[in-house]
Amino acid sequence: MLVNTREMLDKAREKGYAIGAFNMSNMEILQAIVQAAEIENAPVIVQASQAALKYAGVDYIEAMGKLAAQKVSVPVALHLDHGTDFNLIMLCIRHGFTSVMIDGSKYQFEENIAITKKVVEIAHAVDVSVEAELGKIGGTEDHITVSEKEALYTEPEEAVQFAKETGVDSLAISIGTAHGPYKGEPKLDFDRLAEIRSILDIPIVLHGASGVPDESIRKAVEKGVCKINIDTEIRQSFTKAVREILADNPAEYDPRKIVGAAKEAMVETVRGKMRLFGCSGRA
Ligand code: G3H
Ligand code: 13P
Ligand code: ZN
Numbered sequence: 001m002l003v004n005t006r007e008m009l010d011k012a013r014e015k016g017y018a019i020g021a022f023n024m025s026n027m028e029i030l031q032a033i034v035q036a037a038e039i040e041n042a043p044v045i046v047q048a049s050q051a052a053l054k055y056a057g058v059d060y061i062e063a064m065g066k067l068a069a070q071k072v073s074v075p076v077a078l079h080l081d082h083g084t085d086f087n088l089i090m091l092c093i094r095h096g097f098t099s100v101m102i103d104g105s106k107y108q109f110e111e112n113i114a115i116t117k118k119v120v121e122i123a124h125a126v127d128v129s130v131e132a133e134l135g136k137i138g139g140t141e142d143h144i145t146v147s148e149k150e151a152l153y154t155e156p157e158e159a160v161q162f163a164k165e166t167g168v169d170s171l172a173i174s175i176g177t178a179h180g181p182y183k184g185e186p187k188l189d190f191d192r193l194a195e196i197r198s199i200l201d202i203p204i205v206l207h208g209a210s211g212v213p214d215e216s217i218r219k220a221v222e223k224g225v226c227k228i229n230i231d232t233e234i235r236q237s238f239t240k241a242v243r244e245i246l247a248d249n250p251a252e253y254d255p256r257k258i259v260g261a262a263k264e265a266m267v268e269t270v271r272g273k274m275r276l277f278g279c280s281g282r283a
Contacts, residue, residue, distance in 0.1 A: 002069040017278030021045035023231035025052035032266035074283035139179030177208035197224030241265040
């Protein structure tokens with residue numbers, strides 16, 4: 001069942017859990033994500049970054065995403081992650097993505113509002129939901145690295161003004177997480193999150209959630225996060241499984257046996273996150 005993210009995020013916000021949004025760039029990762037969702041009976045967001053679209057091709061992602069959604073009984077949203085290229089966002093909408101992210105976080109506040117508003121107007125006309133980003137999340141995405149010093153936390157009052165002026169459906173905020181693996185333990189600004197949650201009336205999104213301790217994730221959900229993005233931990237389970245299979249069976253040359261076992265590992269990773277986020281059994 002292919003849907004946009006509006007209903008699933010609104011329900012999560014109302015009931016106090018978060019929907020998992022998992023990045024994919026090939027068939028096995030996608031199959032693992034939807035298989036986990038089906039087993040957990042969880043609504044799910046399957047997302048592809050601009051780099052993933054470049055790698056696999058937008059038409060492959062479209063065809064695989066639509067098929068995967070058709071094959072399961074849970075709601076599946078096909079979402080563009082960190083869209084920075086206006087034309088590519090439009091292309092994704094034309095290719096049947098049900099949700100897009102316009103990431104204007106590199107721009108000044110007013111310019112971020114303008115570009116987000118433009119995307120919202122077009123996307124909403126065809127019932128596609130839109131996520132935006134305010135503040136700067138640390139780490140690397142799409143080959144652009146934001147150093148810890150540059151990462152700027154989201155200002156609560158600005159978030160409210162941003163949501164009001166753009167009409168965006170959900171907002172990614174910066175409260176101390178970063179993309180990719182962490183060097184130390186991430187420290188999240190829960191007070192800032194709680195303040196944003198108390199005055200902002202749209203769902204809040206947490207990026208860079210791989211490697212964040214379970215306790216912090218639970219607290220973030222309790223304080224109002226409704227969508228949580230996971231990429232790195234899926235990549236790590238894939239790679240760990242492939243390394244182990246090849247080390248244990250150096251003569252193996254059948255890709256299905258190598259990548260097939262990695263898929264099982266990814267299903268377990270995604271299921272674990274769904275239980276942690278509280279979205280299991282919510283489809
Ligand atoms: O937010 C970043 C995601 O992990 C996407 O990474 O641009 O390497 O596909 P990527
Ligand atoms: P991680 O790779 O740190 O899990 O971040 C994922 C993300 O935020 C995708 O937008
Ligand atoms: Zn992200």
